[in-house]
Amino acid sequence: MNENQPVLEFVREGRASLPTDVDARVMAALRLRARSTWGRERVLVPAVLLLGVLVLGGVAWRQRAHEPAASPSMPSAPQGPQGQGPPKPVAPAEFAGELFVFLDAATTFAGADFVAVINIHFPSGVLAKDGYQGTVLRVLQGDAALAGSKVWLRWNSKPPGRPNVRSCFDRVDLARPGAGSHGAAWLMALSRDGEHDGAPAFHSPFAFGLPATRTALAPPPAAGNSVTAHVRSELLAALGDSDGDVRAQSLAALCDWDGTAAATPGTDSPWRDPTIAKQMLAMATDRDDAVRERLGTSVPAFLGDQGKKVVERLLFDRCAAARRSALAGVQRFGKPEWFAELFGTQAGLWAELTFAPTFHEWDWKCEQKAQAEGITTRLGSFERQMRKGIPENDLIAAFGFRTLDDPAATMHLRELLTRTDARVRAAAATGLVQRGERGAFDALRALATGDDPVGAICALDGLRTVQRPESLDIVVVASHSSSPVVRAMAAASLRDLQGLGEHLVAARLREMEQDAHELVRLAARGGD
Amino acid sequence: VPSLSTRDLAALYREHAAPVWNAALHLTGDPATAEDVLHDVFLALARGPTTAIATPRTYLLRAALHRVRDLLRRRTPTLAGELDALLGHAPGPELAAIAGERASAVTAALSTLPLAQREVAVLHAFEDMSFRAIGELCGISEDTAASRWRYASEKLRVRLARQGVES
Numbered sequence: 001m002n003e004n005q006p007v008l009e010f011v012r013e014g015r016a017s018l019p020t021d022v023d024a025r026v027m028a029a030l031r032l033r034a035r036s037t038w039g040r041e042r043v044l045v046p047a048v049l050l051l052g053v054l055v056l057g058g059v060a061w062r063q064r065a066h067e068p069a070a071s072p073s074m075p076s077a078p079q080g081p082q083g084q085g086p087p088k089p090v091a092p093a094e095f096a097g098e099l100f101v102f103l104d105a106a107t108t109f110a111g112a113d114f115v116a117v118i119n120i121h122f123p124s125g126v127l128a129k130d131g132y133q134g135t136v137l138r139v140l141q142g143d144a145a146l147a148g149s150k151v152w153l154r155w156n157s158k159p160p161g162r163p164n165v166r167s168c169f170d171r172v173d174l175a176r177p178g179a180g181s182h183g184a185a186w187l188m189a190l191s192r193d194g195e196h197d198g199a200p201a202f203h204s205p206f207a208f209g210l211p212a213t214r215t216a217l218a219p220p221p222a223a224g225n226s227v228t229a230h231v232r233s234e235l236l237a238a239l240g241d242s243d244g245d246v247r248a249q250s251l252a253a254l255c256d257w258d259g260t261a262a263a264t265p266g267t268d269s270p271w272r273d274p275t276i277a278k279q280m281l282a283m284a285t286d287r288d289d290a291v292r293e294r295l296g297t298s299v300p301a302f303l304g305d306q307g308k309k310v311v312e313r314l315l316f317d318r319c320a321a322a323r324r325s326a327l328a329g330v331q332r333f334g335k336p337e338w339f340a341e342l343f344g345t346q347a348g349l350w351a352e353l354t355f356a357p358t359f360h361e362w363d364w365k366c367e368q369k370a371q372a373e374g375i376t377t378r379l380g381s382f383e384r385q386m387r388k389g390i391p392e393n394d395l396i397a398a399f400g401f402r403t404l405d406d407p408a409a410t411m412h413l414r415e416l417l418t419r420t421d422a423r424v425r426a427a428a429a430t431g432l433v434q435r436g437e438r439g440a441f442d443a444l445r446a447l448a449t450g451d452d453p454v455g456a457i458c459a460l461d462g463l464r465t466v467q468r469p470e471s472l473d474i475v476v477v478a479s480h481s482s483s484p485v486v487r488a489m490a491a492a493s494l495r496d497l498q499g500l501g502e503h504l505v506a507a508r509l510r511e512m513e514q515d516a517h518e519l520v521r522l523a524a525r526g527g528d
Numbered sequence: 529v530p531s532l533s534t535r536d537l538a539a540l541y542r543e544h545a546a547p548v549w550n551a552a553l554h555l556t557g558d559p560a561t562a563e564d565v566l567h568d569v570f571l572a573l574a575r576g577p578t579t580a581i582a583t584p585r586t587y588l589l590r591a592a593l594h595r596v597r598d599l600l601r602r603r604t605p606t607l608a609g610e611l612d613a614l615l616g617h618a619p620g621p622e623l624a625a626i627a628g629e630r631a632s633a634v635t636a637a638l639s640t641l642p643l644a645q646r647e648v649a650v651l652h653a654f655e656d657m658s659f660r661a662i663g664e665l666c667g668i669s670e671d672t673a674a675s676r677w678r679y680a681s682e683k684l685r686v687r688l689a690r691q692g693v694e695s
Contacts, residue, residue: 004681010688011653014634016553018546022563029567030541030574 247291277306284310289319296325301332308333316492316523318464321355338519345453345485350423353399391421398427422455430462441470448478456486464496472500488523540584548592554650555596557639565595590665645680648673
């Protein structure tokens with residue numbers, strides 16, 4: 001017997017059979033190629049792709065990108081409601097012109113020129129840390145010959161070194177010689193449950209650009225379009241996803257996309273189903289700030305009273321960014337009389353710093369500036385901000401120090417308590433009470449019951465997060481403020497603190513339901 | 529060279545996709561890359577064969593071989609990959625899940641060979657090709673193919689003996 005025979009047998013026993021999912025994907029690509037080459041009408045049914053992910057690629061231009069909530073940068077000083085959204089911002093001079101913009105493909109790919117539905121080869125198609133591969137399943141607009149082409153989806157991991165900042169897919173490269181980046185993209189992507197662990201952020205951040213792509217600019221896909229129906233059903237299912245970003249982005253996508261269809265007379269939209277509106281109302285109390293923030297800007301006007309109820313509930317949200325987005329949303333249902341008063345108290349930079357995604361961006365920017373001067377620690381980065389002596393920089397520093405478990409940070413917070421800007425004092429005092437310095441409640445009390453409504457609201461925001469008897473005492477006093485906006489926010493804060501005194505809170509809220517001002521009554525009823 | 533009809537293409541795919549994927553898998557050691565190879569080979573065929581197809585299996589295997597060489601040449605070496613190769617680490621659990629334990633073990637063993645020897649081993653073992661045929665496919669002489677197999681099988685035999693497979 002040949003001495004190499006056992007080796008031969010060993011190797012032969014390792015023959016692997018072609019996995020069915022690989023077979024299905026390659027066959028799908030061949031079918032599409034055949035269709036584009038020979039004009040055969042063959043439609044691939046996405047359901048057969050057991051491990052597939054559907055990506056609807058698209059030109060992403062959205063009005064939201066230009067709305068205040070999407071590119072936040074607001075002044076702290078009250079302004080009139082002449083604008084269409086919350087006021088324009090005063091950012092620290094150091095950051096002028098580089099205010100944070102979400103890393104959304106909508107912005108990245110404005111002006112892209114084709115829309116594709118891409119079947120991602122996944123997870124076996126994971127090529128590297130920065131990319132996924134796929135096959136263009138169907139070209140909705142643009143070069144039809146792209147069907148069947150292979151693409152790489154490039155993972156935009158910027159900003160570098162900031163794992164806490166969500167990234168997105170930002171480029172689709174065609175795997176064709178000389179094709180390069182097509183500068184195009186997608187409308188949405190959804191992974192199936194089984195694949196979720198492999199790419200937890202896969203379909204959330206970059207569904208950001210979904211809706212108003214060509215789908216909104218051009219007539220919506222015809223009813224019965226299997227791809228459209230599939231995408232929509234996936235989006236609806238994603239509203240119950242465990243990932244807050246997924247819920248938020250899917251919601252935004254649905255609202256913009258289906259909202260276009262629903263607003264068009266004669267179209268059949270699932271939004272006409274009353275259960276969807278109820279689902280949105282439930283999302284107004286979602287545990288994730290990002291979902292509520294997104295909800296405010298997404299609720300379509302055609303939802304009528306249901307939609308109005310959603311944004312009114314968000315107007316008193318514990319997250320300032322959600323309140324600000326609700327302020328933009330409420331205008332779609334007409335501008336109520338109290339709008340101007342509420343509008344004037346929305347401190348833009350405060351909203352950004354209290355909202356985790358935007359705070360991380362500021363944090364990162366501060367760090368970049370500091371590193372340019374050889375400062376390598378976060379403490380040093382925020383100290384640098386504090387040294388500028390400008391209220392907005394102080395505010396950033398205060399929020400930064402709140403995140404640091406460092407005695408020096410506590411010392412700086414004490415120093416910031418002496419600043420003249422009410423927002424800075426509120427942020428610093430909240431940070432100190434969160435560290436157990438009960439003396440800082442005095443500062444919060446002075447702010448919450450003072451004459452400056454912006455300072456009072458900032459202080460109330462802080463008190464809502466500190467479950468201590470002192471918090472409840474201060475909020476009860478603030479609920480008698482002469483400012484209806486402060487009374488309304490105090491009512492909302494009382495709800496958050498009701499565990500500290502149920503009877504007291506219930507009695508006070510009942511009184512406030514009889515308040516002379518509609519805004520206060522609304523807040524006391526919990527936005528209902 | 530005339531293009532293939534859809535029917536012919538489908539027939540070729542049905543008959544040869546599995547062996548092409550198997551060869552690509554054992555040459556690259558990576559199911560995702562093997563899928564790439566399969567995809568590219570048949571998509572290129574759909575666009576139109578570059579030469580006349582005398583023997584479809586040989587044509588497709590040659591195309592797969594060229595594609596594998598291209599891909600491996602372009603692959604950026606990583607420290608982790610080099611260490612794996614150095615230590616003879618088995619491919620990850622993903623491969624075992626997709627292709628089976630035995631295939632995974634064989635792939636691990638083959639991955640310790642240089643590509644030139646791996647090509648000969650794969651074609652000889654899985655396709656039962658003679659050294660003359662392998663030589664024609666790979667563009668080498670029959671003797672070279674035979675000697676590459678000899679080197680490859682010797683290395684594999686040592687490896688298997690070390691793992692107790694032979695005994």
